[in-house]
Ligand SMILES: Nc1nc2c(c(=O)[nH]1)N[C@H]1C(S)=C(S)[C@@H](COP(=O)(O)O)O[C@H]1N2
């Protein structure tokens with residue numbers, strides 16, 4: 285009887301030991317590893333409130349586009365010495381990054397202030413060697429959308445193509461991988477899902493909304509019908 289008691293006690297101790305090891309033995313102690321909690325957008329910059337990436341009204345001509353980044357190429361074409369094609373990583377890693385809080389005003393009457401981060405379009409174009417005959421920069425997008433600017437607007441200003449908004453990766457709905465931050469221009473000039481930057485001498489070129497009556501300059505200061 286006594287022997288059985290000792291045996292039972294030994295088994296119990298062994299079981300408790302195994303159980304305790306199972307519970308705690310294989311887990312790392314607190315504070316030794318970092319668990320990513322997902323990216324959270326910033327909502328304040330230099331003392332000013334920012335809008336959220338969710339404050340946009342989604343009204344793209346064909347709805348959100350979902351680009352396969354392994355297949356993605358950004359092409360610089362047209363009146364350039366060397367037509368050039370970049371992968372996503374080349375665009376993000378080969379150029380200096382800039383950050384700026386800029387407001388997008390849609391002609392529908394809403395606006396959003398976002399902290400944009402990206403590369404200057406003129407830096408990207410410079411790689412391809414723009415020719416003197418180039419007068420217009422036409423942007424093409426994955427959904428077939430286009431818009432254009434006089435070449436001076438792009439080459440004389442620090443216009444960025446953003447890959448981040450409020451310090452998170454550009455969401456698909458907002459133009460991943462790259463959306464143009466067309467500062468001082470109406471929202472329809474802020475082309476999303478950019479796939480091609482074409483240099484042209486066609487000063488009468490009109491993009492998707494411009495062809496449908498919206499101002500070609502797209503200057504906010506001038507109103508959108510002119
Ligand atoms: N490729 C593409 N870019 C686009 C558009 C579009 O339909 N396709 N819409 C434009 C318009 S009208 C606005 S106001 C801005 C912001 O649109 P969102 O709110 O749908 O993001 O994106 C612009 N860029």
Ligand SMILES: [Mo]
Pocket residue numbers: 389390391392471472
């Ligand atoms: Mo818009």
